Amino acid sequence: MTIKMTEVWKTFGEGHTAVDALRDIELIGPQGEFTVILGPSGSGKTTLLNLVGAIDDTSRGRIEVNGSDLAALDVDARTRFRRESVGFVFQFFNLIPTLTAVENVELVADLTHDDGAERAAAVLSEVGLADRGHHFPSQLSGGEQQRVAIARALVKQPPILLCDEPTGELDFETGRMILGLLQRISREHSQTVLLVTHNAAIGAMADRVLRLRSGEIVEDVRNENPIPATELVW
Numbered sequence: 001m002t003i004k005m006t007e008v009w010k011t012f013g014e015g016h017t018a019v020d021a022l023r024d025i026e027l028i029g030p031q032g033e034f035t036v037i038l039g040p041s042g043s044g045k046t047t048l049l050n051l052v053g054a055i056d057d058t059s060r061g062r063i064e065v066n067g068s069d070l071a072a073l074d075v076d077a078r079t080r081f082r083r084e085s086v087g088f089v090f091q092f093f094n095l096i097p098t099l100t101a102v103e104n105v106e107l108v109a110d111l112t113h114d115d116g117a118e119r120a121a122a123v124l125s126e127v128g129l130a131d132r133g134h135h136f137p138s139q140l141s142g143g144e145q146q147r148v149a150i151a152r153a154l155v156k157q158p159p160i161l162l163c164d165e166p167t168g169e170l171d172f173e174t175g176r177m178i179l180g181l182l183q184r185i186s187r188e189h190s191q192t193v194l195l196v197t198h199n200a201a202i203g204a205m206a207d208r209v210l211r212l213r214s215g216e217i218v219e220d221v222r223n224e225n226p227i228p229a230t231e232l233v234w
């Protein structure tokens, strides 16, 4: 899916305490493009992902996904968009501790498919965790937990994947492995990816690198030769 943001503003609060988290964002993210978003803390990165994922609304401007205006969707269509078209991966995995790996994935798969259990098992094996399905999150390493979270995001085969610091809690080797997984799977499924990170080195794997500062896009660079994530160094 293609994401188009036109003159998008997001303001939190009112009057003298108002904060413009995003200012006049213009962005086209074509289908299948892998974009890395960099920027200091508070620059609006998470806010931008939340708007694209229809978790939050713009204050001004419009966001279109494949030509349809997110603000024009009724409540049901909006929920369907979030559920079927968007996969989220977060810094702190956000797994449900009382459910096993396969149940965490299945919980999402069940929402949209009758064959949830089978699909959950298949996608866990796609992220290399076929033999960990019945472990609880507390019995898994950080990298394994993040792979479960990625499996959960991917089980719906969403055309849009939004990742907020997905390697923030992981060591170098594990982080690189997770990025390699995201790169491979998003290419296979031609997903449009927005990946937020503080780590500028990760930009080398992306088709495009955006830099935010104080809610504005201050740099937008295309990368003709993205490197395999497995070759990243930082």
Ligand SMILES: Nc1ncnc2c1ncn2[C@@H]1O[C@H](COP(=O)(O)OP(=O)(O)OP(=O)(O)O)[C@@H](O)[C@H]1O
Pocket: 012, 013, 019, 020, 021, 039, 040, 041, 042, 043, 044, 045, 046, 047, 048
């Ligand atoms: N719900 C909210 N209410 C009020 N202000 C908010 C809210 N969410 C974000 N902000 C403000 O908007 C700005 C952008 O926040 P955002 O979370 O998008 O930053 P970020 O780039 O993701 O930062 P970090 O790297 O620390 O995660 C910040 O100034 C923040 O304080």
Ligand SMILES: [Mg+2]
Pocket: 045, 046, 047, 164
């Ligand atoms: Mg953030």
